[in-house]
Structures are given as structure tokens and as C-alpha cells.
Amino acid sequence: MKTFYSCRCFYTKNIFLKQFGIHIQYENKKQFISQFEKVLRDKGCDTEQQLEDVVTQIQEEIDRRRGLGRASLARRTVISATYRPLHADIYKLKEEYLAPEFLDLVALCKTKGVTADVVRKRLHTQDGNRMYMFQVFQQGFCDLFLEELEHFENSDCPKGRPNTMNKYGILLNELGFDEDFINPLRENYLTPITSILFPDWGGNDLDSHKAFIVTYKLGDDLDLSYHYDNAEITLNVALGKVFDGGTLYFGDMRTERRTETYSRYDHEPLFGLLHRGQHLHGAMPIEDGERYNLIIWMRSSRVRNQRCPMCDDEPDLVEAVGFGDGFTREEPVVDVCTAS
Numbered sequence: 001m002k003t004f005y006s007c008r009c010f011y012t013k014n015i016f017l018k019q020f021g022i023h024i025q026y027e028n029k030k031q032f033i034s035q036f037e038k039v040l041r042d043k044g045c046d047t048e049q050q051l052e053d054v055v056t057q058i059q060e061e062i063d064r065r066r067g068l069g070r071a072s073l074a075r076r077t078v079i080s081a082t083y084r085p086l087h088a089d090i091y092k093l094k095e096e097y098l099a100p101e102f103l104d105l106v107a108l109c110k111t112k113g114v115t116a117d118v119v120r121k122r123l124h125t126q127d128g129n130r131m132y133m134f135q136v137f138q139q140g141f142c143d144l145f146l147e148e149l150e151h152f153e154n155s156d157c158p159k160g161r162p163n164t165m166n167k168y169g170i171l172l173n174e175l176g177f178d179e180d181f182i183n184p185l186r187e188n189y190l191t192p193i194t195s196i197l198f199p200d201w202g203g204n205d206l207d208s209h210k211a212f213i214v215t216y217k218l219g220d221d222l223d224l225s226y227h228y229d230n231a232e233i234t235l236n237v238a239l240g241k242v243f244d245g246g247t248l249y250f251g252d253m254r255t256e257r258r259t260e261t262y263s264r265y266d267h268e269p270l271f272g273l274l275h276r277g278q279h280l281h282g283a284m285p286i287e288d289g290e291r292y293n294l295i296i297w298m299r300s301s302r303v304r305n306q307r308c309p310m311c312d313d314e315p316d317l318v319e320a321v322g323f324g325d326g327f328t329r330e331e332p333v334v335d336v337c338t339a340s
Helices: 029-042 048-065 068-082 100-109 114-121 140-154 179-195
Strands: 003-006 015-017 023-024 132-135 167-170 208-217 226-227 233-240 241-246 247-253 263-265 271-276 281-282 286-299 317-318
Touching: 003 015, 015 048, 023 029, 048 068, 100 140, 100 179, 100 247, 114 179, 140 167, 140 233, 179 286, 233 263, 247 271, 271 281, 281 317
Parallel strands: none
Antiparallel strands: 003 317, 015 023, 132 271, 167 208, 208 286, 226 281, 233 271, 233 286, 241 286, 247 263, 247 281
């Protein structure tokens, strides 16, 4: 079992201020004011007190990040001891939960000598931007999964938010889905696909992940600002529910911003969208109903050990709980070039 780490930049960079729709860097108050005061004032942060309130909010977020691992372990301990699953069987992955189309795709990708061109012809693609759609789960499983998620949401158990941009959702490792569900899904089913479609992004050696549920509904989170993921490859699966709006939109890769044109993607229940984590994207506001999505950020330590995708520097490693952010202390054995 590998030991995984986080990069120290997690405590200073990519801090999202939702009310202003921007990510900021915070080394200290002087640096922050110098770098971001004008931007914030242009966005309506007009008074000194408002600016002080933002600084306090940032410092609270940094403190939260520093205690994230311990807090997650504490929540998971409580959940394990007190939560009674509604559908205990679904915590272990079974092939009967997976769509025949998905199983056929996995089998094709495991075929000796198969090429990416052959695999792509079997997939729904989006504008040649290396975004691939395919059905992942059976309807029956999604129905049970949604019932389980709602059962947990309605419980008194503590709940951690998925990330700084989503205040509502569920961390699946805390609920107990990592070991027997997400791990084998990544290792046995998703990696054969990503190894063919994304070899230049570590698709053949995805050794960790962060899996979570995001929910959107009126009165809670409505949309998702333009961003990129802390992942080499992301799978985003629509689990179901009835909703209007919430269209996903994709632009350029983070390091290749050239145009202001976007590809649109309307999520279909049971279908997943597979894309590169550094592909900039967001979600339009939901207009009605309720939407549940399973997000799996898949990571390759061989790729990110060379350059942190969040700060673009060699990672400055700090101890982490579980998979952390997917870094290891092992020497990298491949030289990953800039992907096209």
C-alpha cells in the first residue's frame, strides 16, 4: 500500500470565493490585499469592513484545510459506528450494477492491440475535445444508490463538503464506498478505458482518487463556476433525478486558453462524461428539480509527482490522510510531456 501526500500549495492557493466567483492565493494579508483588492472592489467589495470579512473568511478556510484530514477521519469513525445503511449490498461493486454498454467498452479496451481510434468509434464524443460519453450504471442500481444517499443525508451523521466550490454533497470515502466499490471500479473497469484514451495523462496508472456526490437544487448549490479539477482524469456520472437547466460547458485546457467558445453538454441520467481534469469547465444554474452527480477525480502519482497540477511547481509534500491529493515520495519513472 502506497503512502500518499498533499502539496503544501493546498493551504495557500486556489481558494475559491464563491460570492465573487474567483480563485485567489493567500500567503499573508499584505500580499492578498496588494494582489486582489482592486479585483474585489470591482466585484462589489466596497468597504474596508467587507474586505476584512473576506480576509477572515479566507483564514477560516485555510484553518479548515489544515484540519481536513483529521476532521474527515473523525466523521468517518462516527459514521461507521452509528450509520445504518438502507441498502448495505450496494457498498460492494457487482457487475450487475454496470451497463452492458460499459462492460463491452471495458472488454474492448482490454483487447490486445486495440487502438484509441477503434475505441473512440464506439463512443459518443464532444467536438473532438477528448470528452467521451457512455452509460456507466444500470437504472436499478442508480435508484438504490440515490435512496441510500438520501437516507444518509437525512441522518444525523456528520457530513463533509466535497470541495470549496460545492457546499452540498457527500464524500464517498467517509460513507464507506471507497474500499469495495470505487477502488475496484477505478482499477478494474475505468483504468482499461483511460489507458487507451488518455495514456499521455497517466491513464494507464491511476493509483488514487477522490470520489464524491454533488447535488444541485433550488435553495442549495445552483451552479458551478468555471474551473479545472485536481485530477488527471475526471468521470462525471449523472445518477438521476428530474431537473431543468444545469448544462455543463467546456472551454480550453487550463494551460492553452485561446478562445472564448464553449462546448455544451446536457447530462443524461446513467451516463458518464470522461474528460481531462485540466479541461476548464463549469455548470449553468439549475432551474428546477434536483440533480445528483457522482464525480471521481482520478490521479496518477507518476504524473503529479513531477508537477503539481494546482500550483505548477514540483510538489512540496505534506502528510495526508488516505489518498491525500495523490502524491507519493516515490521517484517518478516517466517523463510526461505537455499533452495536446
